[in-house]
């Protein structure tokens with residue numbers, strides 16, 4: 001369970017409040033106008049942007065004082081950051097050990113996630129020898145290997161074509177449901193939310209609104225969502 005308790009973010013004229021919690025295992029879309037603070041919200045949870053007040057909890061554990069790497073989560077950005085000089089298997093292995101000294105069991109685990117994202121047999125390739133969709137799948141595989149209870153996705157598939165994006169969303173859903181991870185996914189496409197998100201957080205007017213069931217929210221959008229959707 002992820003809980004934001006009276007969280008206030010502020011930075012040069014920008015302000016965002018959040019006060020809600022998510023059930024463990026929920027897939028949650030984060031939508032709202034450009035500049036509203038969607039990325040800032042994820043950055044705060046990940047530990048890159050400290051709130052001016054409030055607390056963020058995972059279960060009973062407060063995340064205050066925990067560095068980004070020590071938090072029980074993985075964040076995936078649009079810029080997938082695979083290292084060009086490492087093979088795909090090595091890039092994914094970094095999710096386990098920065099030193100890349102993997103045991104036989106860990107190497108087998110890397111092969112297993114490669115297979116899960118449909119990249120079996122491509123482990124020895126370098127990123128330059130992969131397509132955009134394969135790179136996106138590789139980055140997701142690395143995130144999966146970390147097996148943290150929370151996965152934060154900041155528009156990681158925005159640069160992919162429609163068919164590939166749908167494929168990646170399906171993969172996220174499959175992986176999240178299988179592992180029981182909670183997913184928070186920033187997207188600019190309402191269809192992404194409707195495709196996989198149980199709940200949707202609307203970020204607008206200085207507030208990250210409490211998560212609402214996606215279907216009901218879009219069936220009866222509040223004024224701020226109507227404005228965002230151009231209705």
Ligand SMILES: Nc1ncnc2c1ncn2[C@@H]1O[C@H](COP(=O)(O)OP(=O)(O)OP(=O)(O)O)[C@@H](O)[C@H]1O
Nearest residue numbers: 011012014032033034035036037038039040041203
């Ligand atoms: N490093 C920074 N320094 C100063 N201001 C920043 C910084 N990063 C973001 N901001 C500002 O904080 C506000 C929220 O930005 P944020 O990126 O969180 O919005 P967003 O909803 O994710 O936008 P988009 O949909 O365009 O990615 C904006 O006003 C932005 O200009």
